[in-house]
Amino acid sequence: MASKKRSRKELFAQGNDAVVEGALLSGCTFYAGYPITPSTEIAEGMAARLPYVPDGVFIQMEDEIASLGAAIGASLAGRKAMTATSGPGFSLMQEHIGYACMVEAPLVIVNVMRGGPSTGLPTSPAQGDVQQARWGTHGDHSIIVLSASNVQECLEMTVTAFNFAEKYRTPVILLLDEVTAHTRERLVIPEAGEVEILSRVAPSMPPEWYVPYEDGLRGVPPMPAMGSGYRYHVTGLTHDRNGFPTSRPDEVQALISRQFRKIDQFFYDIQLTESYLCDDAEVAVVAYGCVARSARLAVDLAREQGVRAGLLHLKTLFPFPRPAVEAVLRTCPRVVVPEMNMGQISREVKRVNNGLAAVRTVNRIDGQIITPQEILKPLLRG
């Protein structure tokens, strides 16, 4: 009766467990965090596993500010570093997110979203931190924000988050929600070598020739590990190419615009979306996180009732996957954006819409996942 093919390791695990597996697979050797529901299992998993990883370090810090501070330090020292939190802790991390952007420290921040504002609904799902992830820290900056909707995707997107962080020298925020983080499903752990793992580029010139923030074609300067002989100055102040504080307009302009360019010019690599039955769709759903799962069922139900529905599932939230969304807005007269907030991604959809399609939102903020029925209603109504 049973069909057992266990060539690879299979687990029945939560999304949070999958994040742990993804991080270890990516070569993460440093975790600093402060446990908070519904992200606690990530801290628990890293605490259980990292002591058995060569050079693995797990530290429980005094709060989330210190957690991200420690992760930035580890990143500058050459480690692949991660921290995980939820709403209130994510708010505390905002200042250091800006610091990580400014000093271009590759690291991964997982935020398992729960109901807010403030302490809010600790054990219920929400998607209220989407714009905070993009704009929460002060100052104009570019950043990568990813999401995941099921357990296997939690592993994949964690690996992707580490790869983007290392490739573009930037903090990457992975937004999960309580449903995705706590649902148990089959998780297939890929073997090493089955997935592409990227690491930061180290400088190849001798230390005395090293210019820490030199611009190049990619806009991503090579990054040495602290203590490896390359000495440079790290500061949150705007700095020149040697790393020292500057307020000269031409140098400030060069620094900030390079930090934008290094991410924006690679939009085709970063903006991940998945299209489901969109080709002939007359109405499309744009969704992310656990709501994308409700939307998929709603699309199937609508098709059963003769409505040609489709789903554009956003995996990258920022930089906003404009080309994929525009394609849907151009071909579908009606677009529905369901989310568990008052309309944070629908703002973006409406921003790029330019009158192409009629955009409707489905919003829920009571700590419950949006059901397929709630999405089906606007799909059927023509």
Place this chain on the structure above:
Amino acid sequence: MPAIPIDRFEIRLSGLGGQGILTLGRILGQALALEHGYHVAQTQSYGPEARGGASRADVVVSSRPISYPKPVNLDLLVALSQEACNLYYRDLKGEGLLLVDADLVPQPPTNRFCALPFTALAREKLGNAQAMNIVCLGALVHVLPMLSLKAVKATLPAVLPAKIVELNLKAVELGSTRARKRYPDIATQWTFFSPTTTASMP
């Protein structure tokens, strides 16, 4: 591929905190997912899990990938307390099956239900009332055609601490035997399960 094709079979396990509902859900889900190869999404209530509060675990099983991870319309409701039975009965489909603890649910809201004294069986036959969740799992082995005793037995050691595995292997046997005696034709004659169901949606 699993032997019996299923399109979204939805199970809710409910009762009081401390009855081992969440463990039951995890073992059931793991057996179906890893041993039988089904797609399974298992979710649970996060709230007052302290002993005495309401507790709930949901398991959605399908041969196809599962989109929406939570139950919409229950095919099987297991209620191990009267309160849980009253609360969740309305989520059960018309032809769905209600399985209760005979002693803990004295007033089922319908005539169409199955009852076995899981807690009393665990206390009297095994000398440990805490094993009642696994006695219940044994009954599910008999009730659910897609779940085999072998799969459950293979899963128990993977989830439970080593020192209680032996006791719980007995508990599964006990539950399965009792259910077979009391309801010999349930898996074949009752209509809550049909392997060819199309979408079980409202």
